[in-house]
Amino acid sequence: MNPDWLKDPRSLFDIRDKVAVVTGASGAFGSLAAKVLAGAGARLVLAAGNESTVAQTASECRALGAEVHIVARRPNTEADCEAVMDAALTAYGALDILVVASGMNDPCPITDMSPERFDAVMDGNVTGAWLLCRAFGRRAILRGTKAKVVLVSSARGKLGHPAGYSAYCASKAATDGLTRALGCEWGKHGITVNAIAPTVFRSPLTAWMFEDNEKANKVRADFLARVPLGRLGEPEDLAGPLLFLCSRASDFHTGHTVYADGGYTAG
Structure with a gap:
């Protein structure tokens, strides 16, 4: 064991100068993730479809001292996802962290929900994440990067909900499955894949x-x-797990869904 980290255990959480791609950076969790990583010293690529909103997030991140590059694209297609990763490499020449915070919900009783609406939720929460992970993984593996991937799940990936969440719950259960599958698949490359699953937070x-x-x-x-x-939940309740999963403190953790839910899913 190298004891150097014992002189400053906080160094295990150091992500200064790491290049982090955050998708869905105009949303609640995405903008929070961007600001947490900015404050921790990462260099950011923020992707979202709403350019004006993500520009506001970028401004807040720059105020925290971060370098920020914006990509005004949602992960709707293979081309979108490839473009986001290429933009990161062009801007910084590296890819270290991917936080997939893009997604959606569309509550509706299953008896009233069209296949098209179901597909939209699955595409937004699962297909987009899969395409982003594929684009990121191809580049990280080729470059030999010991990278970190964090997906955003939900307590609803484990628990049902009576308010028409058949698509959302199914999509977040799939997110948990993708997390486990990639955790196993990419372990040999030193890439960890984990998910944060919040319940209601401010x-x-x-x-x-x-x-x-x-x-x-x-x-x-x-x-x-x-x-x-x-x-x-408060934003800081998600900040700690996020920083842990994006840093070398979590190097022996992969394929896990971390429930930031006050114990909601424990009972």
């Missing part, structure tokens, strides 16, 4: 659940009755 989409009014108080109380830690 974001623009969920801000109403944190408010003090009759509707929010009831919904929150019903939900928290099933959360052992008794509160909703």
